[in-house]
Amino acid sequence: MSRTCIITGASRGIGRAIAVSLSSCEDITNFVLISRTEEGLIETCQLMNGDKNIQYEVADLTAFDDVGELVQTIGNEFGTIDLLINVAGYANPKSLLETSVHDWEKSYKVNVHSIFNITKEVVRYMKKTGGKILNVASTAGSSARPGWLAYASSKAAVISMSETLSEELADYGISVYCISPGRCATELRKILAPDEDPDTIMQPEHVGQVVKNLLSDDGICLDGQNIVVRKQVEKIAKKQVTKQTM
Template identity: 75%
Template sequence: MQKTCIITGASRGIGRAIAISLSFREDIANFILISRTESGLEETALLMNTSKNIEAFGLDLTRYKEVAGVIQEMGNKYGTIDMLINVAGYANPKSLLETSIEDWEKTYRINVHSIFNITKEAVKFMKKTGGQILNVASTAGSSARPGWLSYASSKAAIINMSQTLSEELSDYGILVYCISPGRCATELRKILAPDEDPSTIMQPEHVGEVVNQLLSADGVCLDGQNIVVRKQVRKAVRQRNLAY
């Protein structure tokens, strides 16, 4: 079966890495890439397996009706949607007293509401044949992150949404996965930790390979869980072991 896969946030970082990794699989023929940055999507497409059918949409995910229209158009065109990978996210880390209601709402529109919207539209097609949904949350969503209130709480919402949908959609043969990357060298991470050396932390390609495995037969027992993906700080571990 030649599958159709939708990836949001595919213009850079983890979304791009996932698109590249999945494009070399034999079972996926059609890719729909969505991001606000159209030029970034073009760069991603050039790095993918060019034998695949790739369609790119420069689209703001908070334009809910337009997004719904694209999903309906693609679902009708290819007859099915087999995979939906929600990567796109937004962060503007501030403390409670520094966070405006406008920025709080923007964070939730991008990180939560847009995922609800696109997932609902994709499931209208998936429920006929089954499928896989993967949501990218964050380790920030499962621990206290002072100064990151809006971002961390929005990612906590995605973790719970994924777990709930895993049970709700199981009757349709739809598997729902959630991964929570730790520190990863993305543009978003630069906003959260501007002084960090990106070469010392996990790279987007590492996450892309994890997603590839999850969406294969090997990941059939891992849906419904919040899967933490992080690079261990081995230097610190070695130093601690030497102290004993």
């Protein structure tokens, strides 16, 4: 059976890694990749399985009406939308007193409101046949992150939204997954931790493989949960810091 998958934030990092990983799935035929950066989208397409029907759309996910029209076009072209992967995100880490209202609003507009909007539009199609939605949050959304207030709290909202939608959409045969990657070598991570060596932390490809497994038939009973994805070394480092401060 032919299935259609939409992936946002697909021009780099985790979004790109997920697109490449899922392109090896036999039952996903059509891919629509969305990002604001055309060059990055083209590079992602070139890395994917060339046997797939791959399209890309340069779009601003915060242009809500335009996104609604785009989803309608995709739904009409392919008949169904079976998978939605929400990866696109924004970060500008600041403390409370340094965070402007504009930046606070942008953080929520990109990280929360755009997921709400595209999910709502996709579900209009998906509820007819069922499907799977996966939202990428962050470990920053489930623990204190001083200096990252807007980013961390917006990711907490993604986790809560995912848990609620998992129950709300179950009657339509729609499963909702949420993953919270830990430290991962992405452009976004460079903004959050500019002095960190990217070779010492988890790579986007690791997350891509986890997502592939989650969305396969083996991922049963894992929806509706906040699934933390991180390297074992990260957990060990946290334990060492805790011991040193005791």
